[in-house]
Amino acid sequence: MENPISYFFMSWSDPYLLMMTAAGTFAGVYIGAIPGLSVTMAVSILISFTFSWDTNEALALMVGVYMGGVYGGSRTAILLNIPGAPSAIATALDGYPLAKRGEAGTAIGVATVMSFIGGLVGILVLALAAPVVSEFALMFAPRDYLLLAIIGILLVGSLSGESLVKGVFSGSLGVVIGMVGLDPLTAEGRFTFDSITMMGGIHYVTAMIGFFGVAEALAQLHHLETPVIKQKLERITPKWSVVKRYIPLSIRTSFIGVLIGALPGTGGDIAALMAYDHAKRSVKDPSRKFGEGAMEGLVAPESANNAAVGGAYIPMLTLGIPGDAVTAVFIGALYIHGLKPGPMLMIETPHLFWFTVGALMLANVFMLIFGLTGVRLFIKLVECPRAILVPLILVLSVVGTYAIQNNVVDVYWMLGFGIFGYFLKIYGYQVGPVILGVILGPLMDVNYRRAIISTRENFGDFLLEMITNPISALLSAALIFLVISQTPMWKRRTVM
Amino acid sequence: MNEHKRLRPGEASFGYVLLIFSLFLLYHAFAISGFSSFSSPGVFPMVAASVMVVSALTIILKNRTAPKEETTTFSHRLQLFHIQILPLKPMVIYIAMVIGFMIVLEPFGFIPSALIFLFVSFWYLYTKGAVFALVLSVGSVAVVYALFRLVFKVVLPEMEWLDLDTLAWEI
Secondary structure, eight states: OOOGGGGGGHHHHOHHHHHHHHHHHHHHHHHHHSTTOOHHHHHHHHHHHTTTSOHHHHHHHHHHHHHHHHHHHHHHHHHHSOOSSGGGHHHHHHHHHHHHTTOHHHHHHHHHHHHHHHHHHHHHHHHHHHHHHHHHHTTOOHHHHHHHHHHHHHHHHHHHSSOHHHHHHHHHHHHHHHHOEEOTTTOOEESOTTOHHHHTOOOHHHHHIIIIIIHHHHHHGGGTTOOOOOOOOOOOSOOHHHHHHHHHHHHHHHHHHHHHHHSTTOOHHHHHHHHHHHHHHHOSSOSSOTTSOOTHHHHHHHHHHHHHHHHHHHHHHHHSOOSSHHHHHHHHHHHHTTOOOSHHHHHHOHHHHHHHHHHHHHHHHHHHHHHTSOHHHHHHHHTOOHHHHHHHHHHHHHHHHHHHHSOHHHHHHHHHHHHHHHHHHHTTOOSHHHHHHHHHHHHHHHHHHHHHHHTTTOHHHHHHHHHHSHHHHHHHHHHHHHHHTTSHHHHHHHHO | OOTTOOOOTTHHHHHHHHHHHHHHHHHHHHHHHTTSOTTSTTHHHHHHHHHHHHHHHHHHHHHHHSOOOSOOOHHHHHHHHHHHTSOIIIIIHHHHHHHHHHHHHHHHOHHHHHHHHHHHHHHHHHOSOHHHHHHHHHHHHHHHIIIIIIISOOOOOOOSSOOHHHHHHHO
16 A cells, blocks of 8 residues: 555646646735735635546645735735735734835745745644644544534634624524535425525535625725835845844744644634734844834744644644634535545545645745745736726636536525625624534534434433543533633733 | 724614524524424524524624714714715625626626626726726636636536527537
């Protein structure tokens, strides 16, 4: 039998896969850089086009888009003070002041190299930690998966939104959407309203494109008049002496990034903010004051957010629990290609894991190459007005949704989700938990029912197992803590 | 993370809409299998819908304690809603255009409907003239069609009343 680790080099040696990874990374860098386009949106739309593709080709492309997109967001954060992605929010704090000082080229160059280092650390940790976590996850019972899924949805809701209760609402809404159709165990209709069309359920890609693509496009209509800011950019490859100076900080913050990224529900945005905070507290003699163009304030978030990519893959591949909205979309992609992320993935298809690690590493290298080249093209693309982008996003969303099942009803659903998602966004409800709910809802339902059937439908025993089994007890405690920590009483106490 | 910030126009009403929607879903979740057993197909939908109801109620209660707008007349609030949340131009008009695009998608097919939609969109949103909008829309549809239909082999809606394949066969 062929050694699964040999799949690590597959994307490096196969010219077609090499090209796919390069194309994905290139697209990711530019998608991430264009304000109004997000990586989640791009991956959601892309998934629908890769239905008939070979799994490796689809993965190579999407891995590239993810890696490139996380980095790409930093460029507009530096040049325009508009983070292209949530993970680049912290980058803007010192990146934009650097650009205002006329050091945009150096800032982009340093951000690129530090993103590369961060990505490298994240991938190495993924390669080393995932097999261990997967082994441990084999001990998980259905109730533990139920608890993990609830924790994931709550974390995404509480950390990224205005309030926990809005996150909870969004997550539950997603669970209900995920339940539409025939029950997989009894074939009984759920929320079908006796319609044959509804019996097949609502495809999660339809919901993803609606909530991320259409809702975001509609929200962008508010910013049509925003003027395009032009920046001068010359040499961006940084000097080795500059890079060398920041390597220790980059490695330190990369570990913060990978750790935060590995927690279910926390992605690159939280990782970058925590790394920025770490740099602010630990760097005694910054190049300038933080917030006024300190290179350290750029190095820390850029290393951390790319390291978080490798980290986010750990719970996704080993537990089947997405770390954030982008990894939730990725889980959807894996399901489409007949793969089931979780502890069995490492046993049944270890080659897929090593292929993903190899493709991530390759995408990281391409990110460095594309990041340090093509400045002129980049400036042209970033200046693309929203009035052109919005209609194009909508057409691509329609094409992507129709491609799922060649059914125009999906397109109507997508538009419905898009308009509803627009109102959710505008009133401060995060749409990330909705997608997590859509994907995790059916899994939570099946795991809950397995768990309750294993106790012979005795609800008391079910609850007792939640606190007597060590893993379940730990997860239950984490869940309770998560809810309590969001109460006004707790928040007041911690402030005091 | 400020829980007591001022509400956006229409935010309080949106909370009530969510509550009604959640109650509707709870009713239908109960209709699946009632309380027949702990493992019945309706249990989890009922739990999810109940959580939605409780969350919506909590949101409504929180909204009631949030600082109110200085002007409380209904017409002024409606005006603010139209300016900040759902302006007629471009939001409502554009949403109507998108709905129109989706309605004509199947009977007209992808190429004509996308072409018209993009042309009208660019003309309306970008305001650089009809010729520019036409060139841009033709170029965009050509790229999208070539990339997705010819390279990715994605099936796109075709005209219902004009079967190109049959026509080609007859000729």
